[in-house]
Structure formats: C-alpha cells, structure tokens
Amino acid sequence: xxxxxxxxxxxxxxxxxxxxxxxxxxxxxxxxxxxxxxxxxxxxxxxxxxxxxxxxxxxxxxxxxxxxxxxxxxxxxxxxxxxxxxxxxxxxxxxxxxxxxxxxxxxxxxxxxxxxxxxxxxxxxxxxxxxxxxxxxxxxxxxxxxxxxxxxxxxxxxxxxxxxxxxxxxxxxxxxxxxxxxxxxxxxxxxxxxxxxxxxxxxxxxxxxxxxxxxxxxxxxxxxxxxxxxxxxxxxxxxxxxxxxxxxxxxxxxxxxxxxxxxxxxxxxxxxxxxxxxxxxxxxxxxxxxxxxxxxxxxxxxxxxxxxxxxxxxxxxxxxxxxxxxxxxxxxxxxxxxxxxxxxxxxxxxxxxxxxxxxxx
Ligand code: ATP
Ligand code: MG
Numbered sequence: 001x002x003x004x005x006x007x008x009x010x011x012x013x014x015x016x017x018x019x020x021x022x023x024x025x026x027x028x029x030x031x032x033x034x035x036x037x038x039x040x041x042x043x044x045x046x047x048x049x050x051x052x053x054x055x056x057x058x059x060x061x062x063x064x065x066x067x068x069x070x071x072x073x074x075x076x077x078x079x080x081x082x083x084x085x086x087x088x089x090x091x092x093x094x095x096x097x098x099x100x101x102x103x104x105x106x107x108x109x110x111x112x113x114x115x116x117x118x119x120x121x122x123x124x125x126x127x128x129x130x131x132x133x134x135x136x137x138x139x140x141x142x143x144x145x146x147x148x149x150x151x152x153x154x155x156x157x158x159x160x161x162x163x164x165x166x167x168x169x170x171x172x173x174x175x176x177x178x179x180x181x182x183x184x185x186x187x188x189x190x191x192x193x194x195x196x197x198x199x200x201x202x203x204x205x206x207x208x209x210x211x212x213x214x215x216x217x218x219x220x221x222x223x224x225x226x227x228x229x230x231x232x233x234x235x236x237x238x239x240x241x242x243x244x245x246x247x248x249x250x251x252x253x254x255x256x257x258x259x260x261x262x263x264x265x266x267x268x269x270x271x272x273x274x275x276x277x278x279x280x281x282x283x284x285x286x287x288x289x290x291x292x293x294x295x296x297x298x299x300x301x302x303x304x305x306x307x308x309x310x311x312x313x314x315x316x317x318x319x320x321x322x323x324x325x326x327x328x329x330x331x332x333x334x335x336x337x338x339x340x341x342x343x344x345x346x347x348x349x350x351x352x353x354x355x356x357x358x359x360x361x
Contacts, residue, residue: 001113001299002328003043004080007071010062011087012038013355021328022347028332030352036332039352040116040304043330046072046083047112047302048142049095049105057087065089074112076299081111109145113301115290119311124285125270125278129259136196136260139289143296147195154188157181158251165249182238185254189234192255193227200225200260206291211284214319219264221281228257283316287323294327303329310334 008017013035028036041060044052051060061068068087073080086094095102102108124131141148161181168174200223211221229237237253238245245252262269262281269277293301303324309317310333336349349360 001074001076001297001302003112003302003330004073004075005071006039006043006073007069008039008042009069010065011042011068011070012060012062014038015062015355017355017357019350019357021330023328024325024347026328026330026348026350027336027346028330028350028352028357029334029336031334034352035355035357036352037306039357040306040330040332042070043072043112043302043304044114044116045087046070046085047108047114048138049085049093049108052116052118057093058089060087061089072112076111083108083111106145106148109148110297113142113293113297113299114304115286115293115301116304116306117286117308118306119308121286122279122282122308122311124282125262125273126275129257132260133256133258135285136199139293140195140199143293144195147192150188150191150195154185154192154255157185157188158254158256161185161251162249165246165251168246169249182235185251186234186238189254193229193234193258196227196255196258197225202292203285203288207284207288210287210291210323211281214280214284214287214316219277219280221262221264221284224261224263226259226261227255228253228259279311280316283312283320287320290324290327300327303327305329305331307332307334 002023003021005021006017006019008014011017017039019039028039030036041051041053041055044050045060066089070083070085070087072083072085074083075081082098084094084096084099088094095105095108097108097111121135124135137151141151161178164174164178164181168178204222207221207223211219232240234254238251241252262273262278262285264273264277264281267273269281273281290301290303309320309331312320332352336346351358351360
C-alpha cells in the first residue's frame with residue numbers, strides 16, 4: 001500500500017499544502033514547531049479518523065477557520081482510493097471515499113494501514129499499563145474490525161455499569177439492571193481477552209528473532225499477557241469484586257485493566273530492566289508490529305517515524321532503517337545529517353518551514 005499524495009487546507013499551521021510522495025523513503029526536516037508532525041498527523045487521521053496525539057477535531061482546524069480539508073490518495077492492490085476528510089470546528093467530521101460519503105467511520109477500515117512510531121513509543125515498557133493497552137488496542141483496531149466493534153461496545157458497557165454503580169447505593173432495585181449489564185460486559189470482555197491473547201502469541205512468534213539480532217544474541221525476550229482477572233473467569237472476578245465496585249463506584253476488573261509483561265530471560269523488564277533494555281525491547285516490539293501488520297494484511301503498511309531516529313544509537317538506527325527498506329516511510333527529523341553516512345537511499349527530501357514545504361531533490 002502506498003500513499004501517493006496529500007492535500008491539506010486550513011489544517012493546523014497549513015493554509016494550503018500539496019505533496020506527492022515517493023513510494024520508498026520521504027524525509028521531512030526542519031526546525032521545531034514548523035509543521036513536520038502535523039503532516040504525519042494528517043495522514044494518521046486519514047487512516048484511522050483520529051489524531052495520534054488524541055487532539056479533538058476543533059483543535060486541528062486552523063486557528064480562525066471553521067473547517068479543514070485533508071485529501072489523501074492511496075494505491076492499494078492496483079486500486080486508487082481518494083479519501084476526503086472534512087474536519088469541522090463544531091460538528092462531526094465528514095468522510096468520503098472516492099467522492100462517496102460514508103456514514104460510519106468504520107467503513108474506512110483497512111484502506112490505509114499505518115504504523116506510527118514516535119519517541120514516546122520507546123517508553124512503552126517503562127510506562128504504566130494503560131500505554132501498553134493503548135498499543136494493543138490501536139493495533140488490533142487497525143487489523144480486526146470485529147475487535148474494534150467489540151472494544152467500543154465493551155467500553156460503552158463499562159461506562160454504563162460505572163454510572164449504575166453510582167446510582168445503586170440509593171436505589172437498590174437497580175441490582176437487576178446490574179446483572180443485565182454484566183452479562184453483556186462478560187460477552188464482549190471475553191472476546192477482547194481472547195483476541196489480545198492471540199495477538200500476544202502472534203507478536204511472540206516474531207519478536208524473539210528481531211530482539212536477538214538487535215541485542216547481538218545477548219538477550220531473549222517474550223511477552224506474557226496479563227489479564228486483570230488472573231486465573232478467574234471474568235464472571236467470577238466481577239462477582240468477587242461487586243461489593244468493592246459498589247463502594248468505589250467503578251469497575252475494578254476486566255480488559256480495561258489488563259497488562260502485558262515483558263520478560264528478558266527471567267527478568268520482568270517493566271520493573272527491573274535498565275532504561276536501555278526497556279528501550280531496545282520497545283524497538284523490538286515496534287519492529288514486530290510492522291512485521292505482524294505486513295503478515296496480516298498481505299501488504300506493507302505505511303510507516304510514520306516521527307523524530308525517532310535521533311533517539312536511537314547508530315546500531316539501532318541502522319537496524320531500523322535496514323528492516324524497513326521495502327516499506328513506504330515518512331520520516332521527520334530536525335536535520336538530515338544523521339542520514340549522510342547511511343547505506344540506505346533517501347528518495348525524497350522536503351524542507352519544512354513555517355507551514356510551507358519545499359522539495360529538495
Ligand atoms: P517539533 O520538531 O518540535 O516536533 P514540528 O515541526 O513537528 O516541531 P508540529 O507539531 O508539526 O511541529 O507543528 C507545530 C506548529 O503548529 C506549532 O507552531 C503550532 O503553533 C501550530 N499549530 C498547531 N495547531 C494549530 C492550529 N489549530 N492552527 C494553526 N496552527 C497550529
Ligand atoms: Mg514534531
């Protein structure tokens with residue numbers, strides 16, 4: 001899958017931008033706060049309908065404007081897709097595929113597959129469980145439409161249950177309603193946990209080799225899925241925690257509390273790994289994600305590398321750049337110097353300055 005072109009109108013600090021991408025490597029360099037990440041963000045939006053930074057539509061629209069337009073042209077399996085997205089200050093976004101408006105964002109599913117890699121991803125093992133859940137959810141939501149659907153239903157039901165837990169102390173007759181919500185919560189929750197378990201198995205098949213190569217065969221790695229329910233079933237865990245949940249007015253067990261453990265040999269590196277160990281494992285995870293997406297969609301995703309190369313030492317930089325040679329990649333950085341000695345060829349270089357982009361070669 002390749003992104004052929006991008007047009008932005010009144011998006012963030014771009015009044016108007018038209019870009020044509022190379023099928024291989026595209027570099028965007030420039031000083032801080034010039035608009036490099038904004039370009040990657042607009043592409044991420046075209047693929048997922050959401051900002052990778054979690055920004056609301058109204059803040060993506062250029063200051064002083066009412067509406068933004070992002071037009072992305074994509075080629076996938078010999079078919080061209082034009083995705084138009086209109087972001088509005090005060091109403092939901094409008095999306096069209098090949099000029100035909102779609103009603104549900106999920107219809108966009110699977111056209112653009114993106115792997116986004118930013119310096120924060122290197123902290124995924126150091127940070128708390130919510131970051132690791134976010135990783136797994138974002139990835140599975142791109143790969144599996146059913147998962148996406150189950151997850152949004154599950155989250156809705158957890159919310160409903162939490163509301164109910166707040167009211168129930170005053171109205172004991174709501175107990176039956178709690179039972180009804182829990183039946184659904186268990187249904188969706190089990191599906192999510194099964195799929196996460198499968199995902200962790202799939203990553204494990206890939207990550208081990210990558211990590212060995214990255215560490216010069218010094219370290220073995222594997223992931224362990226840690227559902228919050230432990231050895232209980234979700235039904236047992238909910239009923240065991242019911243009294244407590246009613247006290248704290250919140251649902252304390254379920255997939256929204258899961259975690260993934262990263263083991264290097266016998267060491268849980270979330271807790272005991274060195275910083276370098278954690279970051280290398282995070283890089284291995286990201287590289288495994290690329291590989292997993294590639295296997296799942298039988299095609300290559302587009303890789304967006306936001307400022308990530310300067311965070312890696314030469315060995316890891318080379319490893320990353322070598323492993324992505326056949327994938328369309330958009331790289332942002334503050335200078336091009338870091339590429340000078342690299343074996344790998346840069347196909348297009350763009351200089352980004354104050355919402356203007358100039359092609360250099
Ligand atoms: P860095 O190297 O620091 O990451 P960058 O080039 O990636 O910088 P971006 O995050 O792409 O920078 O762009 C930031 C710029 O976009 C900021 O200067 C900010 O003022 C501007 N900006 C953000 N949102 C809007 C908006 N809604 N309207 C106009 N300008 C905006
Ligand atoms: Mg940036």
